[in-house]
Amino acid sequence: MAAGGPLSGCVCVVTGASQGLGKGIALQLAAAGATVYVTGRRAEALARAAAEVSSRGGRCVAVVCDSSQDEQVAALLERVRQEQGGRLDVLVSCAFSGVEAIVAQQGRPFWESPATLWDDINNVGLRGHYLSLRHAARLMVSAGHGLLVVVSSPGGLGYMFNVPYGVGKAACDRLVADCAHELHAYGVACVALWPGMVRTEKVLKEQHGTGPMAEKIQVMMGMSETPEASGKCVVALAADPHIMAHSGKVLLTPDLARHYGFQDVDGKPIFNYMAVRNVLTMLKPQLSRFFRLIPECLTVPKWVIALYASKFRAYSALEPAPLPKKQD
Template sequence: MGSLSLSGKISIVTGATRGIGKAIAIQLGQQGSKVYITGRTLSPQDGVCLPGSLEETARDIHARGGVCVPIQCDHSKDIDIQRLFERITAENDGRLDIFVNNAFSGNDTLLKERGKPFWEQSLNMWDDINEVGLRNNYLCAIYASKLMVPRKNGIIINVSSAGASMYMLNPAYGIGKAGVDRMTADCALELRKHNIAFVSLSPGPVSSDTLMALSKGAENRGENIEEYRKIAKIAESPCCAGECVIALANDPNIMEKTGKVFSTVQLAEEYGIVNKKGNEPEANALETFLNFVQGHIN
């Protein structure tokens, strides 16, 4: 992929305490960007840096020579989002170059309600999945655009999912991700004349905390643990998404991609990205995962 640098760039990654968000933030910091990260858990407890905290992500970025500013933010609260962007504006003379919409708070609900048809799930399912998801993504895109448009420069990246175009997990999840991709297309149309790129990034199955949590409870649910192990074996590292973000942010022809959805597999092939496990993201990994999901629909 060659030598890349984002020195002097200002970026924000929402939901950067774990998984893909954390990996993206670390990659941005390594490439020289000043990275603002958000999450709900900020500080160490009793002097111990908690796993899944903003301080843990910031520590990892600083250890690699990067600059990171952790900001505690509950993305279900509009005032927290407003204050986040006010701080970005004040500290960087209104500059924002890269914004990654990754915050999502529905994982616990998805795990809790797994295996139930939508009509038997909690009536809060929609809000649990799409408040800190589709709604928050749209609100953050508004604030990010207000900073980028006057400078005629920037890129907004929505973290999406294959669930946008086919069944995955449950209807509320799929509807939300489809909305994310529709938002990407429509917002990109209006931002194009201002030279602002807006794209969706759709990772394959990722070796994440959620996948591990599903795996641990498989036997109790009467499921075959070997199926989960197979998915875990082919899952791509969260770092792949980070590499994709770096490549997109450095692409001189990024406006040719604006408004579109790209899988990590597509971008890995185009940009020569290698999975941190030593392989390129596998083109058949998503198909294997989707077949697995389809086999667990009640």
């Protein structure tokens, strides 16, 4: 798409865009006509990604930036302010560096994993998201509009991979909700995006490996989406004049695809990992031929998801209170 697309004239920043999901999002933003600043920690990989993003029709600016370093994030947004006259329409905080650590520590309980696993997952991750939102919000609040997107995961709903991962993703969703609360009066939207399983370069590489992680990926490959599916979601949200209705919410890629009426870039529908038949298939793959009889439009209600994730213990009025322990 040429520069006359739905986001023509818009200024966007995508962190962690040298590969994977971040690059996929940047590609779609550029195709929609936006000027896209992309960040990453490795200059060569970032330059290759920026060249690919530029080929889609928008303008791309590569900025080497470590999202865990406050001064580098601050410098990035100051550069955008100076070069774009204070304009920033979209920030997508996607930087994440914990994949290798997750694979290396797969199957180890938290008490046997190194304490550094927490930082490996949540420094360029949760902390980086907070830093990016903090600096980007200053530009958007001054302008009275903007969209902040944090790439999160269903791992915030229940156990996935390890303790630091799930805690970090749950915190990402809460970060979005609380930021949206403070930003609402200024017309700035803040959302969390939950992709499904994404066919990133690292996932495709791990698919050909061995071990429990590779086996899971191989089973789920048919249920995956491309990195650009999330990019289509961000473009649709950024172009939506009623975006504030989504602010503070967790948004799922298959839900957004149905709502805005688009498919993945490979021409296939984005896999609905919340469809009842797909959830059952993931839980009991050996019975998949029976689950196919369930219409895919039948999805797990969001209130069921909320109840599943509830941290509160429900006590019955008829349930006797536990007796106090006898003191020695």
